[in-house]
Amino acid sequence: MTAARAVVTGLGVAAPGGLGTGPYWRATLDGATAIGRITRFDPSGYPATLAGEVPPFDPGEHLPSRLVPQTDTVTRLALMAAGWAIDDAGLDLAALPDSGVGVVTASTSGGYEFSQRELQKLWGGEGKVSAYLSFAWFYAVNTGQISIRHNLRGPSGVLVNGQAGGLDALAHARRYVRDGLPAVVSGGMESALCPWGWVGHLSHRDISRGTDPARSYLPFDASASGFVPGEGGAILIVEDAAAARGRGAEPYGEIAGYGSTFDPPPASGRGPNLERAIRLALDDAALAPGDIDVVFADAAGVAAQDRAEAAALAAVFGPHGVPVTAPKTMTGRLYAGGAAVDVAAALLAMRDGVVPATVNVTDPVPGYRLDLVLGEPRRMPVRTALVVARGFDGFNSALILAAPGAAGREGAGQ
Template identity: 55%
Template sequence: MTTSTARPATGTAVVTGIGVAAPNGLGTKAWWESVREGRSGIRPLTQFDTDSYPAKLAGEVPGFDDAAHIPGRLLPQTDRMTRLALYAAAEALADARVDPSTLPDYAAGVVTASSAGGFEFGQRELQALWSQGSEYVSVYQSFAWFYAVNSGQISIRHQFRGPSAVVVSGDAGGLDAMAQARRHLRRGTRLMISGGIDSALCPWGWTARLAGGGLSPDDRPAAAYRPFAGGAGGYVAGEGGALLVLEDAATARDRGATVYGAVTGCGAAFDPTGDQGGLRRAAEAALTDAGISAAEVDAVFADAAGMPEADRAEADAIRELFGPYGVPVTAPKTMTGRLAAGGAALDLAAAMCALRDQVVPPTIHTTPAPEHTLDLVTGTPRPAELRHLLVLARERGGFHSACVVSSAG
């Protein structure tokens, strides 16, 4: 049973820590510097031989030494996805200056997003089953592949005994997880870790991506993923994401925490028949939840599918909300590829850093088609007075999510 250990909630959820594992930077500082400078992490995939596959580019997290970041006892029982998540969670807690051992029982919880679970681990154990027999399958296969394993391993490592969950809504999951974490804060939980980390850069995961359609066959890193461009031809897949420490504003204030910004509005919509206004409805719900109008939004972090029909639907939703060229739009995903459940969480982290630095990060390698009427921030960061930012995310099949983040001042 979860019990409240905090003072009465203010209803405002603030972000006090960020942990990042991204294709263009391991760690929040390195990643954000790359984002501001427009440095891409998209390059030829190295984790397996892609010669026989039509898509050969990916966003891989660079320089991650498993043994340096993960306790040895955890290495046999974790997938790469979980190792990256454990790294990001530890960084987020350190950034928030939180020592989990000082928290009361049931004071902290974890809600993460996942789209595929530990695919690489699962592939390895299936190969052992097929080639050697059932006695060669690891006992850890029982949970290392599972969608909820990141939440579980983070909770165990940091001894969090509060609410724990996983959200499975694909690329929209990072925003949906944040919405659920915010609800737990309102019920009295003192601290939540939330966001998403994904990794499925193995032959099994790659084949699933190819079967789903949309992966760009272009082998040029600067040309393969060009959302909103007239010649957009698909997306590049990647791994990684972000985890954020979320606290009630009163709790953060009481302990003198540094605050990036507040999660002030969340919205979601589902339309299994296609994108028939679902993204606009999700955005409107988030704006209503935040208590602001579209005119008060200072920039939009786009979902940026990289496929013509989906790009057109998103551009239409943005135009319906803000008017032609009505708001600056950015797509930092162009530097990382689409990270499944980690992508929207990384956009949330970028939005928080943008609020802190009062700058809209750039979109790279693309120029929007004129019919989209988007004020896409390209080339270099755009200094701006930022108070409210809107983050959008979608998953094929009908999931649409939106989140408003606001300056804490």
């Protein structure tokens, strides 16, 4: 039996540089860096002061008034992006069967800002917290609130595995579609830019301590000194290809292949398994390395991790074998939200025939043997794209996207 094909029919992006898919994509193609000194609070007393912040917004302009007091910034962004994605897909939720749409999202942190505010009230003398704190902090709250707002009663879930989570959530969505579900709302969203959340960020030793937004996050560069965190993400509509075709929808592309691995402990003497994840995704998509047009890299910005990713890409594709880009140099690493944004960017690259650039990198390490897209976007046909993501402590994920009609043999990846 041939497995159902899962296509993406709607995009909703809320990221540094742009609220909405259109503003985000224009800023990305313009090479506009959205990394800057934190404005949400005074960061001067912390060892790191840069982040990728979403543009200021009034949640009351995007959400029902009842939702505003019960949601953290991360959930407001997820609800906004989900609504945009549903509208973009032209999906009539009321026309679908009961329990016909699921929700699978990824998040690393949950509602830090909401939690800090309420705990400050408690410790500051009010002696109580909002009843909404019981769920607003929870990393699964985005899935729950999207489900409730849109009355989505299909199978749902949440992934908590860092940057890789955005890809893993979409892979779970594809699995649900293959099991017979008409559509799934999926992706990743993050926001933890408050003092409490920032302390959590800083517990990771690889965060850049630089103060120049143009020189603080430089993946694959000789001056790489860590990454800059950010907030935001993307929500996508993953739909059964036949169902989408039946209602006249025009997909952005297909989720054609997926692979995930876990690295062994450092003391084991064995190397990382990113290469294997990429090969698993290629096998799942029934594609050869030469079939991939572009790679959206994980781009850790840490020399050892950059070296390992470059080695994996060179092993699979050959030296300088495929264009590689990291548009997250404009936004910072958004954890689970970043991988979902990369998927959206890859689909938009297919639509428009242009690969966004990796900005600010001026001294790429020659030994990495990568064909980095630097300086300006590269005009080229994009029929297939590989998106790579790694979470903390060993998670590796690889997702292959194909333009409509460009995937491998019928029934691949069953």
